[in-house]
Amino acid sequence: MSAVSTLQGRLGEFDEKRLLLLAMFVPFTLFFVLVWGVPIGYALGMSLFSDPTGAAEFAFLGNYVDVLTSELFGTALWNSIVYALSSTVLSLVLGLGLALVVNRKIKGGNALRTMMIFPYLLPTLVVIFMWTFLLDPNVGAVNQFLLDYGVIQEPLAFFSSTTWAMPAAIVASVWKYGSFAFFILLARLQAIDPNLYERARVEGASTWQAFRDITIPNLRGAILIIILVRGIWMFNKFDIIYLATRGGPLDATTTLPIMVYELAFLGSPDFGGATALAGIMFLLLAAVAVVYFWAFKPEQEVTT
Known part of the structure; x- marks a missing residue:
């Protein structure tokens, strides 16, 4: 019983550390995605259209060329x-x-x-x-x-x-x-x-x-x-x-x-x-x- 209790205690400690890590990592990741990832992705996506502000026509890499x-x-x-x-x-x-x-x-x-x-x-x-x-x-x-x-x-x-x-x-x-x-x-x-x-x-x-x-x-x-x-x-x-x-x-x-x-x-x-x-x-x-x-x-x- 003692070995089982020790294993359960270690698993519980491991879960607590993992939850703490996720609690610290997830908000940072979401913040990075919202503040950096979304604007950068949106801007790069806009560059694939001939006129991103109007009647957009998909140009793929034409603008880059x-x-x-x-x-x-x-x-x-x-x-x-x-x-x-x-x-x-x-x-x-x-x-x-x-x-x-x-x-x-x-x-x-x-x-x-x-x-x-x-x-x-x-x-x-x-x-x-x-x-x-x-x-x-x-x-x-x-x-x-x-x-x-x-x-x-x-x-x-x-x-x-x-x-x-x-x-x-x-x-x-x-x-x-x-x-x-x-x-x-x-x-x-x-x-x-x-x-x-x-x-x-x-x-x-x-x-x-x-x-x-x-x-x-x-x-x-x-x-x-x-x-x-x-x-x-x-x-x-x-x-x-x-x-x-x-x-x-x-x-x-x-x-x-x-x-x-x-x-x-x-x-x-x-x-x-x-x-x-x-x-x-x-x-x-x-x-x-x-x-x-x-x-x-x-x-x-x-x-x-």
Whole structure:
């Protein structure tokens, strides 16, 4: 009887654990399906119709073929990659440099830390107005500085030039969003055990060797998270480029989000093509995320 009672007790304990697991897992799964799965599935389903907002005609993959074979798609994809990659890497470099400076507890470090949050808090429209004024060919401070020091011979219309429009938009983006990397990296730097640097100095390691062997390995997880999150965010970014250049001049700054907007709302609206392009963007970013988690295994950073 005792063995039977013990078995029943264990089965009862097992059932309680299973019920507790289900009670925690099921609501989360339902929430994920409702908030993420249904909208994504609906959007991808809409992309299979010629006009999802009106008399829908089933087009299957026709919208995808039309978008992928359009003349603008290759340019918009390349611009999106350049914009996302450049702004992410520059934000990371700027944020890391400033975080290393502030982490040394220099005089004025607290003021610099406070100032870093201001660009992030400013509305995007204000940021664009400010950079449009700074880069203005007639009264802009940047052009005046370059002219005074002989870097250029005549003013540059940054946002109106096919050569400089994209770099100008990238600079504005880095100025606004560089603090994202700064605060993440600064928090991680302050979590590194100072004794590690002390031991490195005792053993004769140089500043560069300590940075290479202690700082970078401890920042690896934070750097990878910044690259993934900020890269995806900037790839989908619409407002900065559209407010600054409207995708011009001559499609020099037309990215995939701007192309989606143009297909949906400008000229002869093509909602089927717009939703198909949005679906392509989702699939591209999903593939990048899968490769990222497979190659870098960020979960190991958490466990270690």
